[in-house]
Amino acid sequence: MAKALFIGGTGTISSAIVEELSKCEDWEVWVLNRGNHALPSGVHQIVCDISDEEAAREKLAGLSFDVVSEFIGFEKAQVERDYRLFKGKCKQYIYISSASAYAKPAPSHIITEGTTLSNPYWQYSRNKIECEEFLLKKYREEGFPVTIVRPSHTYNESHIPLGVHGKKGFYQVIKRMMEGKKVIIHGDGTSLWHVTFNKDFAVGFIALMQNPHALGEAFQITGDEVLSWNQIYQTIADALGVKLNAYYVSSDYLSAVGKKYGYDFEGSLLGDKAVSVVFDNTKLKRVAPQMKTTIPFSKGVRIALDYVMSHKECQVLDEEFDEWCDKVIRALEESKNNI
Secondary structure: OEEEEEOOOOOOOOOHHHHEEEEEEEEEEEEEEOOOOOOOOOEEEEOOOOOOOOHHHHHHHOOEEEEEEOOOOOOOHHHHHHHHOOOOOOOEEEEEHHHHHOOOOOOEEEEEEOEEEOOOOOHHHHHHHHHHHHHHHHHHHHOOOEEEEOOOEEEEOOOOOOOEEEEEEOHHHHHHHHHHOOOEOOOOOOOOOOOOEHHHHHHHHHHHHHOOOOOOEEEEOOOOOOHHHHHHOOOOOOOOOOOOOEEEOOOOHHHHHHHHHOOOOOHHHHHOOOOOOEEHHHHHHHHOOOOOOOOOOOHHHHHHHHHHHHHHHHHHHHHHHHHHHHHHHHHHHHHHHOO
């Protein structure tokens, strides 16, 4: 039986993988985290803050794994720590990077693993690039068994993917839709995007585990479905049974006015969602031919909305963002009237 350790293991992406593997007789599943969330039956838990390296080393003493997957490594120092902790103690180390690391603006809207990594707009993405570079250097020089995974916009039953939302998440936008208010969409809504349900993502990820063709390689994992942002927002409105009152605002303007209120739309839009992308997953499908979209957005968003509307804890209000949207819309309307 193979042993897998997930650092984190309860997030949007990792929870689906842990849940699926917990049902598989071929895997013994371990999770290392702070112990704040329930885990599927049969999963072994190591309760530890991995940022405390010495405590983590003590907890991991005597253990080795076939696969270690890092879901909460955002800076180089964190993967350097992992390298020290797991060198010689795992046969494969999977680092979850980000598709936002690809060049912005991209030289082509078709994105492959060979697309240049460069993001002048988002420090988050530059940190991910730095982590990748460190790990691949260790692979080239020492054979450290790394695999890089680059997700794009992955969601689950308790999250609705959006282009523009506040610090407290998606729900205030959903509420604006239900109330018939204008909803801000970046640009003109025609740029292309991928949204991937986490259960589909898990299929591609699991196929890379213990796969000898994955060592020293990077793989992007996204669904096959390509949608414009107009289609994404319209699909949400249709699932809610309401009319979409779209209000289009340029990403540059959102970036500028967002800074005054602490919203990083420069990174999340100019550095990611505002750019049309179509992910070519040919490389992944060579090693994971079973990877495909089984939950299109029209289905996934209904799954998510059913869950959100039946779980009050998901309905997090964000009055500050609501007021900010109204201010932005009023200001733009007034400027139009003054022309």
